[in-house]
Amino acid sequence: MSGDLKIGIAGIGTVGEGVVDLLNKNHEHILKRTGQNLKLVGLSARDRSKKRSFKVNDYLWFDNPCDLASSKEIDVFVELIGGSDGIAKESVEVALTSGKHVVTANKALIASHGMELSKIAESNSSILNFEASVAGGIPIIKLLKESFVGNKISKIYGILNGTSNYILTQMEKTGKSFEDVLSEAQSLGYAESDPSFDINGTDTAHKLAVLTSLMTGLPPNLSSIEVEGIQSISAEDIIFSKKLGFCIKLLGIVSEQNGNYIQRVHPCMVPIKSSISRVDDVNNAIFVEGNFVGPVVLEGLGAGAGPTASSVVSDLIDVSKGKNVLPFGCKLENKEIKLDKDAARLGPWYIRFKVIDEPGVLAEIAAELKNQSVSIESVLQRGRAPGECVSLIMTTHETEEKKFKAAMQQIQKLKALAEPPCVIRIEKLLRN
């Protein structure tokens, strides 16, 4: 593209302000390095009079993001509003059908409507870029679409949500409960006032759905992902995981197994000596296994104004250079990834039971596990309190998920159990 790239931004909150800041502060640097003149022309947000970190009046203002999206004044529409549907989706569709290019940081939108938006972009010869939608400043999408395009990718896993990683890290460092650490994270601004999507695994699932599509060439399908969050992890689980040589991380994992793709989001126990266990606080990390490149790791800040703006601007520079790589790196096949619970994981487990301390309880639990051929690797009991509740910890050897869950169903019926057991998968990793 010759001349200026005229940019319209809808959504000037955390990320939008970061993008404006980067475009202003690094304008000359970008021009010198790339020869591209990125020119911010128009803005849209809910409230024009809101206090911002820059002068809104220096740019054209549009009350309705769809008017900005179709405006003749812009070449590229940057959607930084958020949400899978509503005005974010509508304005992106308007931009693409008006022949504009689109850059977005919106994982919920791409995970939910990636296929249809990709088709609209293709049929209008528009570029649709979304690097910032997964892991903020880490350039994982470009890596999968371009650098690793010659590889078959067999597995991707990672810490994809900074808020949940911060909570787990702080629980480990301070010994505090989930609830206490969450409210501290909220007061420090590391967790939103409604943190549900971060802690229940939904945000990680959105990002995993996007990564899976880039890996497989199949449309993103959120309903094919098994999702568990970190809400039920207790301070006790953190203590026991350490004793057993593990640390707990919320991982998004996609792997290929006999031609099927298995996508999972759940807390995992990973070896305390592994590199992923050292990815602390709001950091993200992504591990990729390609059949020629081998295992590769990327780590960095997965959110925040600066890192996210860095990815948005990288996408804008690609647009200004006219680099039109298909949104997911290839034409997506019209085929669904299905959730195949039976083909699910084969691996070891951690189980914490709260049981009444009385003779025979361990034998009853062991008998139910044996019935499903679940083999116990270790047993730990913390303290003794005859007649009272105590924690009983077990780890299993490698077990088929279906058999493990069947055993758990039976165990939950035992009278000695004071509450449902907490179960956490112990994960094999590409690298330790």
Ligand SMILES: NC(=O)c1ccc[n+]([C@@H]2O[C@H](COP(=O)([O-])OP(=O)(O)OC[C@H]3O[C@@H](n4cnc5c(N)ncnc54)[C@H](OP(=O)(O)O)[C@@H]3O)[C@@H](O)[C@H]2O)c1
């Ligand atoms: N925050 C991060 O670190 C991060 C990282 C990666 C990706 N993302 C993604 O980036 C996107 C933006 O996130 P954010 O954290 O910057 O959100 P945010 O701070 O809540 O900002 C949202 C912006 O959208 C505007 N907006 C909301 N509804 C609107 C409507 N109906 N019409 C016009 N404008 C509207 C708001 O206007 P007002 O300012 O007038 O209220 C605000 O400027 C989301 O998709 C998010 O998932 C965020």
